[in-house]
Amino acid sequence: MSTATVEAPAEVAAPEPFWTRQRRFGVALILLGVLAAVLFGSLAPDKDARFTLTEDAQGAALSINGQFGAVLFGVLTLVAGGLLLAGLLKRWSNALLVAGIVTFVLSFLCWQVAGQFMSLQDTLGGTLDLALPLILGALAGVLGERSGVVNVAIEGQFLMGAFAGALIGTLAGSVWAGLISAAIGGVIIAAILAVLSIRYLVDQTVVGIVLNLFALGITGFLYERLMQPDAQHYNTPPQMPAWRIPGLADIPVLGPVVFDATLLLWIALILVVVIHFALNRTRWGLRTRAVGEHPTAADTVGIRVRGLRYLNVLLGGVVAGLGGAYFTLVATGSFTKNMTAGAGFIALAALIFGRYTPIGAFGAALFFGFAQKLAFYLSAINSPVPNQFLSMLPYLATIIAVAGLVGRVRAPAADGLPYVKS
């Protein structure tokens, strides 16, 4: 408040600097376009790249000559960048940016897929599969961080969720018992995070990091003591069934992926919408955002700051725990030590890259899921492009985002600060 001026002077701010966000994007896209057209174009074999609609090489397919496609899409990227730089079509600048990135990716794919095939259904399915835990993890982060509690313990919540889901799912012989236990597993870590950071005012990042190690240790310990010696009794959880919605499931590409899927995927998709509207349109959401931005102001109008933070962190635990269930109840049939392997941190990256919003986090999670799926695909077709570099993409993208190289990410103002009454 102290920095505010008495009245805004009439003549506000100098002329807009030349290097606006659009122009910088423009230059970046032009460079990418040149890279794509020249490098991808020259490396791509003169063969057809087939993108099949079904899961295998047969059936309907979109087909394009690899070399031609690589050059064509590269040039399109260049054009999009040029338009941005020239400042034309200003109203469509976001669309141009998206178009530029998509065409760049397409150019890359034409080069890689030339002489081979890529199943669109499989790619989309894999993307959604890989993105599923990321979506849930990032949503858990949204819940905590928007109310001012940093959650770097998503990884730990995943692990606890995965472990509890496998253990109780096996013991009870019910996948639903497993799912509920997974949520409870996430809540346990969330509860420790909440108590330590809200009540005992321990630095939230410190707690989060330590809790990750705690979860790694305790699940690893119990895995080796219980599950490894007697997997039959402790580590063969039933799997979530895929439910097929007649009619909708027959839509090409999308149908089999979205409408012939597990309940968990639907939960994730519904949660994105629910949390988005709840955050922006309900009393709970308004108060949550107030508590995350200016807790003292919220307190002075009678909002229970700590109570709301507890609630949100625990809700986040439920969501992240469900994300953990993915690993044991959907993806694989059993728990193994450290099986989440850093997915919690990619979820964190998705949260930040998505600017702390549910929709943004969802988009980022899909993007990161696609990058991972592509990495798997490339190593399957023995591509010369090392898949490790594709796997780095989420991390590098997040660094670029927080460094503000392409528009700064603004965290809630009170994120990470414990609330103490003055």
Next chain:
Amino acid sequence: MTAEATKQKAPVEKEPFLNVFLRNLWSSNGVTVTVLSIVLAVVIGAVLIVVSDSAVLAKFGYFTARPGDALEASWTLISSAYSDLLKGALGDPDAFRAWFSGGGTWQDALAPISETLTYAAPLVFTGLSVSLAFRGGLFNIGAQGQAVLGCIAAGVAGFTLGLPIVLNLIVALVAGALGGALWGFLPGLLKARTGAHEVITTIMLNYTAGLFLAWLVIQKGVQQPGRTDAISKVVAESAQLPSFGGVLRVHLGIVLAVLVTAGVAWLLNRSAFGFELRAVGANPHAARTAGISVAKTYALLMAVAGGLAGLGGATQVLGTAYALTPSVAGNIGFDGLLVALLGRNRPWGTLLAALLFGALRAGGNRMQSFTGISLELVTVLQALIVIFIAAPALVKAIFQLRAARVAGLGAVPAKG
């Protein structure tokens, strides 16, 4: 605290000593909390050991009928686990007896301590890295990635350069430090130039480093010839940290660690840069107003912190692993974080904390092979200790409860 004190004063006539003792305990904060935290962690660890043992659990099944069985079995299990832990960390009395009576070698007797020091050495470096950054107001979660870069640089220098003895080792160590420094400088620079939060950038760089290492070790010229798995060539003997050999794996790294600790202590308290970083850490606005460049301090500090973590990675490769694998750095960066927290961000405290962690790790190995209790218990213990250290009020609250109960029990026989 005042509230606690008044509560304790109530039964003064009955338990004067206990009260005086406890009040003194509360007042000497740091050490007490540390000790109590360790005690708490060990107790919880014991519970975990028992509940995860089906044989003992079975005895608890008829606890009401014959409680002695279950308690005895629990006690046997816990005591053997923890005594193995101690033996593995500090030494087995039997081995010492054997050495003194001529039946065994001194190497065998000292092997556990050697293991403790071996595990502690890299943790000292990564711990110092985190501590130093903390004092400058930065939370360096990137010690892990910086250590990985240290491993890479030291390892590559170790098996490619082929320099003469001593020089080769020095160059490899310096390379490790520089590799880590680069990986630390990056987030420092981003923080200084754009304000990007170092917690986020360093987390992301950790995984980037890990993936880079995974890619590097399978490249031609790096991968060990004749191997298909992910392992690099072995560093030249001239670049390895000298050790006793045989069962005594301890190497020069631990000596280096002590020297570097002294160096960091000097840097913090006696040097101009230390003054700058402490000022920036405590109040960056006042530091800036007094003419200290906050941006430059952040960038330099992260480079130095990265260098320290890089040295940790270098000792790991040059002292114990000798070749790069995707997991060569283990968890030393994240453990370093815990070590720094446990050492309260003071250089010598960090050294002691690293020794404790090294001891737990060494003892955990023995516990795993002798008692069959997973090494992961050590991770749990370490995390618990640090959680409690970080929340002293929680520790006091827990022991407050205990103290009240003990007092209550003590009163019963007096009446009877």
Next chain:
Amino acid sequence: MNRAGVAPRRRTYRPPGISDVGEIPLKLELRGITKRFGDLVANDHIDITVEPGEVHALLGENGAGKSTLMNQLYGLLQPDQGEIVVNDEPKVFRSPRDAIAAGIGMVHQHFMLVPVFTVAENIALGAEETRGGPLGWLDRRRARRDVLETSKRFGLPVDPDALVEDLPVGAQQRVEIVKALTRDVDLLILDEPTAVLTPQETEELLAVMRSLTEMGKSIVFITHKLKEVKAIADRITVIRRGQVVGTARPDTSEDELAALMVGRAVSLEVDKRPAEPGRSVLRLAGLVVDDDRGIRAVDGVDLEVRAGEVLGIAGVQGNGQTELVEAVMGLREVRAGRIELDGDDLAGQSTKRILRSGVGYVPEDRSHDGVVKEFTVAENLILDMYDRDPFGNRFRLNLDKIDGNAKERVAQFDIRCQSPETPVGTLSGGNQQKVVIAREMSRPLRLFIASQPTRGVDVGSIEFIHGQIVHERDQGTAVLVVSSELDEVVGLADRIAVMYRGRILAIVSPDTPREEIGLLMAGITGGNEEKK
């Protein structure tokens, strides 16, 4: 604000207001309120009665315990002893929720608004109108309408859709008042409401306060400004060091009130000889500086400070003084213009270089920019000289010399501390300020800049600090003093520059009548009123 429009409206509204359930006049009594923070007794058995419909002024110095008292009344803090009685009924306020329910509202000194929310969202927060039962769907249209209604009814124009962070301070304050009024409060606490306002805005606020009391609301008005108290209060309670030291009627003279407030007769007159100005040391030419939000804060300032004189800059806080000084110190980017120190351009130089070229600087926000609280007194005394002979060099510190220096300065500047090894954070505000002043004055200076040199400082230290500043002047240093306390500027300065909206409106002599300077501070020059 349209004051002409308020007058008839309040007459129309008063009769229904009285019959309205929400506007039963509220009588408040505080009985023996005591609050301790550790050893410090912030409030010591305070008794105050606020009659319905009166403006009750709480007068006291900074740190006298006024805000602590009001925070208890508003449920943010709980008293250790004593009780709060509303309409003869004892109440316990565990949170602001209870206070609001009892009809008490508060406008805090630092506004309690969420910057990224709209005005309507801020006003609705905590008392949201919702639809859809347990879903709690926000009724945004109704929230908007309520805001407009209240705004119209009390003559407080606010735009419900504006983002709070885009609003000027005066408008934010109106939002705060509307926020309280929509909650149907009968007693409104205003904590230092005029600190950030121009004299003109202050006048408008006082008019709003008057119209509110005519509608039957009571107001507790916290301030340390005597003139405003005299202008508006029906009754005055003076607080000093946590105790009520007296009550007064508004016709009590300013001198008497001041004496009550500070405990002894004080003169803000500074004892000093006429200045003997020498060469021009600091020269600003066409200086342009932006604030943190990129809005022009200093807009073409030309200024000159000569050796051996004190130039005072008077102005309401937030008119670019902060940015001006920060630009001179190299802490803020210079957009255009020159800053010359004895002819050398300082623009673009690092703060360290500027300090080293013989400039001493006392920043306005001591605990934020002046001291490192965790550092010892000794360390703070060399905070900007740690790498200079004799205290150290680029690589190492000389701890003995640092220690010796501390002992000397502590004695010379009468810094009250247990030892030089005590952390500065444990010292009183006045002693912390002396540490800063001692540090900045203990090297040869050409230019000495002090922003708000005595803010939050006890009276004894004020006199000492003023004496030191004059002493520095008499040694031939050019001195620039910035203060929002007009008395301080008039007392210290040899020439006064009045700053308004980033410009120097005039340079006047300290003998100029206060009213004239006051008008200048409000942007009114020679009858030409500047429009907003």
